[in-house]
Amino acid sequence: MSKPVLYIFAISHYCEKARWALDHFGIDYQSRYVFPGSNRAIAKKLGGSSGSLPFLQTSGELIAGSAAIIDWGEANCGYKTNSLKGEDAQAVLTIGKRLDDITGVHVRRYYYSDALLTDPKSVLPIFARDLPLFSQIGIKLAWPKIVPLMIKGMDLGSEQGLASRDIVLGELDWLDSLLETKTGYLSGNSLTRADITAASLLAPFVNPPEHPSYSRLKLPAALASTVKEWQERPILQWVKKIYTQWR
Numbered sequence: 001m002s003k004p005v006l007y008i009f010a011i012s013h014y015c016e017k018a019r020w021a022l023d024h025f026g027i028d029y030q031s032r033y034v035f036p037g038s039n040r041a042i043a044k045k046l047g048g049s050s051g052s053l054p055f056l057q058t059s060g061e062l063i064a065g066s067a068a069i070i071d072w073g074e075a076n077c078g079y080k081t082n083s084l085k086g087e088d089a090q091a092v093l094t095i096g097k098r099l100d101d102i103t104g105v106h107v108r109r110y111y112y113s114d115a116l117l118t119d120p121k122s123v124l125p126i127f128a129r130d131l132p133l134f135s136q137i138g139i140k141l142a143w144p145k146i147v148p149l150m151i152k153g154m155d156l157g158s159e160q161g162l163a164s165r166d167i168v169l170g171e172l173d174w175l176d177s178l179l180e181t182k183t184g185y186l187s188g189n190s191l192t193r194a195d196i197t198a199a200s201l202l203a204p205f206v207n208p209p210e211h212p213s214y215s216r217l218k219l220p221a222a223l224a225s226t227v228k229e230w231q232e233r234p235i236l237q238w239v240k241k242i243y244t245q246w247r
């Protein structure tokens with residue numbers, strides 16, 4: 001069987017979540033970095049209905065979305081000891097769903113609302129770095145056209161950025177409270193998919209050295225200064241620790 005192919009954007013925290021889980025499961029796969037905007041055409045060509053990244057092409061199917069990729073990894077890794085289901089699988093899934101639907105969306109909108117409006121060039125290197133050479137030139141030329149499409153697609157703006165920041169703050173409070181059980185994990189006594197999800201989706205605020213792509217992530221000044229004030233929060237300290245221990 002040929003290796004599964006994971007289609008990703010280097011900057012995407014959802015892509016990091018799927019990649020980390022596949023690494024954790026010990027699955028031998030190939031990463032393919034995607035030119036922004038071409039993801040939908042690629043998905044369509046491969047028979048997928050959603051073009052959002054990440055998606056995973058296996059020998060039999062196209063698996064769309066980080067949560068479904070983790071389900072697939074869990075079913076196909078063959079090592080019971082690597083399971084990310086946790087002792088209370090339903091509680092783990094419930095935490096993961098909120099992280100995916102709320103936390104991750106607003107971390108992204110908060111970041112891009114500042115970065116793409118005030119300093120769009122700062123976002124380019126991380127998208128460009130891993131593309132084939134020809135596409136690296138192409139993305140530099142196309143960037144002025146890609147930026148407004150991203151702004152529209154994600155409903156970015158200064159008001160939206162502030163609204164997302166407030167939502168993120170509520171999410172950090174919630175996550176701080178989940179850590180109060182002192183097991184070192186968000187649910188139960190072992191690493192679960194909820195931990196990988198939380199750490200990946202908050203990684204832009206922590207920039208852990210173990211992250212495969214964030215050496216290129218540069219936060220705009222205003223966002224960087226807010227995020228600096230948050231660094232001592234239990235959940236951000238925990239993200240650092242989880243990356244060091246598990247990534």
Ligand SMILES: N[C@@H](CCC(=O)N[C@@H](CS)C(=O)NCC(=O)O)C(=O)O
Pocket residue numbers: 009012013014015039040051052053054064065066067100
């Ligand atoms: N909940 C989804 C979110 C995926 C998502 O929003 N992907 C973004 C990148 S962070 C994307 O591909 N956006 C471009 C598009 O949808 O065309 C998951 O966990 O996979």
